[in-house]
Amino acid sequence: MTGTSFIFWIVALLTVGSAAGVVFSKNLIYSAIALLFSLLGVAGLYVFLWADFIAVTQILIYVGGILVLIIFGIMLTHRITNVQLSHSSIQRGVGGVIVLVIFAGLSAMILNAPWHRSPAIEPLETVREIGRMLMINYLLPFEVASILLLAALMGAALLSRKTD
Amino acid sequence: MVDLNTYLIIGAILFSLGMFGVITRRNGVAVLMGVELILNAANVNFVAFARFGGMDLTGHVFSLFVIILAAAEAAVALAIILNIFNNLGTVNIDEANQLKQ
Incomplete structure (x- = not known):
């Protein structure tokens, strides 16, 4: 086993193990911290997939933005004095069976499907290529996404304001 | 040894765990964490296909849009x-059943 593949398996294990921590942990803050490591692990997987720009975006937006937002949400919706912040689960049996069936179906599909593969050439500069595609092929979705972000920002500010 | 199937299986595991969180968690914030896991699973698949499918970087652009949508979704959901x-005094989504009564 080469060093690269050893590091890959460590990153993959970190991702999956932390994701399991997110859904199985009894403490809400521990779940948030596990989510942090899971998102970082996914960013590491992007690096192994030659997607450096997506990896940096993942760290900036997910870890720097969304996770901080989630922790703010936890802090604002619980009494700070309540150190435990425990959160329970319901219907673990039924949910587990449903999820196991879904996972079995997905795995069977993944392992049996004849995926189109071709020897890929490593892209020299992903940032330039992504920028070109955003400005030429995907200009309309890009602009729509900016309007959507503005609308979501205003909507969130409006929703969380005290009405009186 | 590490090929397309490895990434797809990792994505499937992430998706299943996120789905489990969405189904079983009572706290609304924890449900949101499950949704983030599901979106990450989809992103891993997009980038893996872009890497192993011999295609251009369309998968990267698509996962970029998914990340943007996840940011908007997290803000509105929170x-x-x-x-x-503020209205009900709880964040447990199974207790927010005013419409049933």
Whole structure:
């Protein structure tokens, strides 16, 4: 086993193990911290997939933005004095069976499907290529996404304001 | 050894765990964490296909849009959860059943 593949398996294990921590942990803050490591692990997987720009975006937006937002949400919706912040689960049996069936179906599909593969050439500069595609092929979705972000920002500010 | 199937299986595991969180968690914030896991699973698949499918970087652009949508979704969802907490005094989504009564 080469060093690269050893590091890959460590990153993959970190991702999956932390994701399991997110859904199985009894403490809400521990779940948030596990989510942090899971998102970082996914960013590491992007690096192994030659997607450096997506990896940096993942760290900036997910870890720097969304996770901080989630922790703010936890802090604002619980009494700070309540150190435990425990959160329970319901219907673990039924949910587990449903999820196991879904996972079995997905795995069977993944392992049996004849995926189109071709020897890929490593892209020299992903940032330039992504920028070109955003400005030429995907200009309309890009602009729509900016309007959507503005609308979501205003909507969130409006929703969380005290009405009186 | 590490090929397309490895990434797809990792994505499937992430998706299943996120789905489990969405189904079983009572706290609204924890449900939101499950949704983030599901979106990450989809992103891993997009980038893996872009790498092993011999295609151009369209998968990267698509996962970029998914990340943007996840940011918008998290902001609005947390605003809604804050409103539920202010109105009902709880964030447990199984107790927010005013429409049933």
